[in-house]
Amino acid sequence: MRVLVSGGGGFIGSHLVDRLLLRDDCTELLVVDNFWTGRRSNLSHITDKRVRILETDVERLADVGLFDEIYHLASPASPPWYMEEPLRTVRANVIGVLRLLEALRPNGLIGFTSTSEVYGDPLVSPQPESYRGSVDCTGPRSSYDESKRCSEAILFESRRVSGTQIKVVRLFNVFGPRTRPDDGRAVSNFISQALRGKPITVYGNGLQTRSWGYVDDIIDGLARFFWLQPTDYPGPLNVGNDREISVIDVARYVQSRFPKTPIVHLPPAPQDPTNRRPDLTIANRELPGWACQVPYEEGIDRAIAWFSKNEELRSASHDDVAAEFRKSALHM
Amino acid sequence: MRVLVSGGGGFIGSHLVDRLLLRDDCTELLVVDNFWTGRRSNLSHITDKRVRILETDVERLADVGLFDEIYHLASPASPPWYMEEPLRTVRANVIGVLRLLEALRPNGLIGFTSTSEVYGDPLVSPQPESYRGSVDCTGPRSSYDESKRCSEAILFESRRVSGTQIKVVRLFNVFGPRTRPDDGRAVSNFISQALRGKPITVYGNGLQTRSWGYVDDIIDGLARFFWLQPTDYPGPLNVGNDREISVIDVARYVQSRFPKTPIVHLPPAPQDPTNRRPDLTIANRELPGWACQVPYEEGIDRAIAWFSKNEELRSASHDDVAAEFRKSALHM
Incomplete structure (x- = not known):
């Protein structure tokens, strides 16, 4: 089982890598990161021989073969970072997901960490996944919000026309070690x-x-949705506190x-x-037993x-x- | 004055090309089109020596030098077309606009035909430009709607961080010859x-x-906004009937x-x-004298x-x- 994590050197990405390494069926884990907002120190504790770290922009990823599972987390997530380099943010998300789809084995799974920012400044609370959002697509947060929305569109449309197996989560605020x-x-x-x-x-x-979710709880939600729970639900799935x-x-x-x-x-x-507050109705249905602890x-x-x-x-x-x-x- | 029109073989693009050729200051006009939804017959009447037609995907545009004005119209615009090839639609819009920004001369102008589809299934009528829209970013129209929204974000963020001169219109339905x-x-x-x-x-x-706008009226609105009217307003600007x-x-x-x-x-x-109906308050302010005739x-x-x-x-x-x-x- 070849697994790829883009943004695996980041705050959430590195915790996901740790969690993936608990799986025996994962024989190879490629971490793709340009260490723009991610950090090598987040991975320095890893001695597992299955892990390979490739320093590159995900959108420029060279030929690395095909993967059974791909998790696309590469993106800055904090306003000062994405507002400083908005076009680079769009490239990481949008061109990144298009590139990763090419690296997916037939019948492979691609997971994507989208964001509650797709709801913008919401007019309903809590926000269910069906809420279409209130995002200013010309505003100073648009590089992040719109590139996450567009990446969701790419994945859901890829599923519709090509049957791609996708799992899309919308993360609410996460905090904890490695921020x-x-x-x-x-x-x-x-x-x-x-x-x-x-x-x-x-x-x-x-x-x-x-709604601040502690990182361990959020990673537990991701692991359940991405591989532990036998669900065909493609998302979008709110994951948060x-x-x-x-x-x-x-x-x-x-x-x-x-x-x-x-x-x-x-x-x-x-x-x-x-x-900002997640409606967790679908999470409770799809991830029974999961809750922020x-x-x-x-x-x-x-x-x-x-x-x-x-x-x-x-x-x-x-x-x-x-x-x-x-x-x-x-x-x- | 070097001018580039992407999608210049399309329905609206070819009319815009005709209109640009009325300008004496336009010394070179590069039409970029892959003739996916555009057609060579839309340009077959043109004998003007200033025009060069380059058949390529705009997102794969090779080095063609720098341009003083770039108009990015390359995209399918009709649901059956973009729903058939959603990822290609995203590429044309999003990677297309990123590529074209690289081909823009310093202080050059980039114009973009966005769409009323950024409003989705609107909950307010008529729709002012400030309306944030009601788009399902996981739905079967999302490749078009979200890639237009994301392209707007790229342009407005490029303006914010780099001072790029942009003009973004949101076109409502257009009909007429060359559809x-x-x-x-x-x-x-x-x-x-x-x-x-x-x-x-x-x-x-x-x-x-x-709200159906006859193509001649819409092209007149584009010409006024893009080059005739002395306005610094970057958009977004509703143009429609x-x-x-x-x-x-x-x-x-x-x-x-x-x-x-x-x-x-x-x-x-x-x-x-x-x-779907445009609020034309800003158009009336920015394009005095313009109206659908x-x-x-x-x-x-x-x-x-x-x-x-x-x-x-x-x-x-x-x-x-x-x-x-x-x-x-x-x-x-």
Whole structure:
């Protein structure tokens, strides 16, 4: 069984690689990553001989033969990163999925991590998979949102005309170990700021809500959907935590762990969705027994513990560069 | 002034080429077309030495130098065509626009014909450009709708990060001479059926509405927006006729010209939008003096006259093949 994971050096991708290596039927695992937002350190613990790491843009993937299972996770996922290089983001997702379809063995399975961002700034809550979304296809988040939507279209249309076996998940916010300290999203921002004794910065009033899933729970959902559960359902499938928490509440929780840290407010990020919460009806049907198990507070504590051990965080200069670029990207 | 038109052999593209040739400042006009849905006969009247025709997929365009103006029209636009080859449709639009951006001279202008299909099955009427749409990104029309949305995202994000000069229009339904007889959409279907003494086939009850713009009026709108009018507005700009007419009314009007022709109803086309009408507020502001001038009835009469002279229509076998394939594509 030859398996390929694009973006396997990333936050979620590297956890998926770990999980795939628990499978005996996986004889070869090719990790494809250009280490743009992924990091080699996310894979440095792996000694398994089945793993090969290929450093390349997925959309430029050379001939690597055919695979039985392909998981396409290659994409930046945080606004400052994709807003900095929007065309590259589109290429990774859209041309990436077209390239990977060519590397799929007949009757092989291609799994894709789409995103709750396909719902944009949703007008219904919680969001069922049937909700068509409210995305500004000309806006500053469009490279990510629209390339994920277009990649879904490619997969579902490939299934319709060619019978391709697909599994498409829509991930809601995920947090936990291996998030980049300069990722730029709330949980990792707040923790890395607090750890360095800097103020916690909240974009806007912080009343925007998200549904944060701890990475172990999310990977468990992916594993069940992609290979453990005998389901023919192609997706789209919401995978996330349906406990909705405001950004300011996250900031306050992190602050409770670092009591001297102030919270400061910055101008709102452009077109920041006001709310986000998965309708898990289909997940409950397709993945019986699956649910997010790690309470949010415990997840934050675990993330703090991981970030505390992360040497990189002590490099203020690195973080300042990242902060500068976040600022320029977000506050147009 | 070097100008490139992708899809210049198509229905709208070839009319745009004719219009561009009226400009003295256009010294070279490269038509890029793979003649998938475009036709060489649409260009056979052109003797102008400035025109060069390059038969290639736009996404595989070889090095042709840099251009001052590029107009990207290459895409099938009719459901049976794009539903037959959805991945090729995505490639033409998305990889096409990425490729064309590389062929744009610094400070050059790229114009893109997007579509009212970015609104999907709209929940507001008329549709202003700010309406975010109701598109099923997993549905049988998604290859077209989502690749147009994604191409818009690419252009607006290219403008944001690189200052690229862009002009994006969203075309509503267009009809008139040079439509393929086997295009598969209402007006051309009805006329070609009636001309051959066959029943007029209406998908569903025919109460779905469209806004049909006669091609001369639409090309006039494009010319004004793309080069005649001194506007920095990048779009998106609705260009269409805001007179909303039901499909059954079109069928009846064509029937009034061919009184013995029956109208028969077929099952509805999948995810056929129920309504479509442009809000022209921005068009009225940006293109003062422009409006659709040709009354719909006169446009139909002109289209009938053109189709009557078109020899291809008399080839029943050709049409039957097209009808078969329309049926298989539309009635899943």
